[in-house]
Amino acid sequence: MRFDTVIIGGGLSGMTCGIRLAEAGQKCAIVSQGQSALHFSSGSFDLLGRLPDGQAVTDPLAGIAALEESDPQHPYALIGAAACAAYAAEAPELLRRAGIRVAGDCRRNHWRITPMGKAKATWLTIDGYLTAPEPGKLPFRKVCIVNVEGFLDFYPEFIAEEFSHHGIECRFGSINLPDLEQIRRNPSEMRSANVARVFDHDRNLKALAARIGEVVGDCEAVILPAIIGITRNDSLEVLRRHVAQPIYLLPTLPPSIPGIRAQQALQHRFRALGGEYFLGDSVLRADFDGPSVKRVYTANHGDIPFEADHFVLASGSFFSRGLVATPDRILEPVFGVDTQYVPDRAEWYTLRFFDRQNYQAFGVRTDRTLHALRQGAVIENLYCAGAGLAGFHPVQDGCGAGVSLLSALSVADRILNDKQS
């Protein structure tokens, strides 16, 4: 099989790169092993929440400009502050073209609310989710939190406790339905995706609207866990038609309904543009021809190679097995490209979970144009994008989705320019 570009990994970065290339007319394939970090996502996309010295960032583009000076190995510094600004303007448009409606401003972080009720700085949030311009500046003073009976991946009491610090009063309500009994029998079935399937039936969605009407009382707004709309787009609109007060969603613990929906929307967009998506297949190895990758082989296609002019490594970090740790080394298993890590294993992590962990910044070494390196030499047609890149702390610095989106767009541009020249 022959393509213009083959992308390894179909998470946020692989899909973004594939969509951008397919929009420009390239024949692209994405091979993706399985679930991506999107299945665990908050429904918000972070650009930059903190600088590496811990300083909070209000203007992510200004923060990226500062990083370019202070942290030259950070992927944003490699891409360059000016290019980052251009891609940060382009990314939400690409998401919207895929049907993912997001709001946010790359010049000013807003605040999303976590499943525990904490406020966290972010860049883009999917429509329908509760956000605030400042922590505690929520659009209500009294709110009704409605949960599903027996659903343990959402914490109304913690949320109420957090909100009380900002003078917001919470009332609780819950719903039970005959169709929920089926999944309630087994606690491991009582997860957001299964609950959402129940509420995708019209009669259950209407029952939820009716229940909200019964419990909302004099509250100004309603909060629901993200347990609606896994197979349909209009669930929140239907509820809003039946309930007078505004309704806001909050993310739950995984699986993430907004993330699953985003993943599905990106896949759909890529395929609609003519892209070929090989889900459930793994790229195992590659053949090289001097400084270039010639072809890759996958688990499902055996001896049938995938050949291309360009390859993009978007296989993620440890979480997605794009990187693998042995007792003394960090490996990239497909191409065996160079990785950046601290040699002394004792320095990989500290036992204090919330500390800044060194291993989080381990990843694939690239040159300034995001070409991967092998034994110190540039591989001319292999780029790396996304969570597998070295040199950044996605969680601590709140830049996970931003690095994935911006590096994917940067790589796509470089491939399109390579093609032209």
Ligand SMILES: Cc1cc2nc3c(=O)[nH]c(=O)nc-3n(C[C@H](O)[C@H](O)[C@H](O)COP(=O)(O)OP(=O)(O)OC[C@H]3O[C@@H](n4cnc5c(N)ncnc54)[C@H](O)[C@@H]3O)c2cc1C
């Ligand atoms: C649990 C979790 C939650 C997160 N939540 C957020 C959030 O809410 N907001 C935010 O801004 N950031 C979040 N992040 C940061 C996250 O890394 C990025 O937001 C982003 O989604 C990562 O996308 P990616 O495509 O770079 O990598 P991934 O999402 O990891 O995707 C890599 C893909 O490559 C596939 N793959 C791996 N090896 C192979 C192979 N050999 N062959 C074929 N396919 C392969 C994997 O199966 C996977 O589908 C989160 C990260 C994690 C781990």
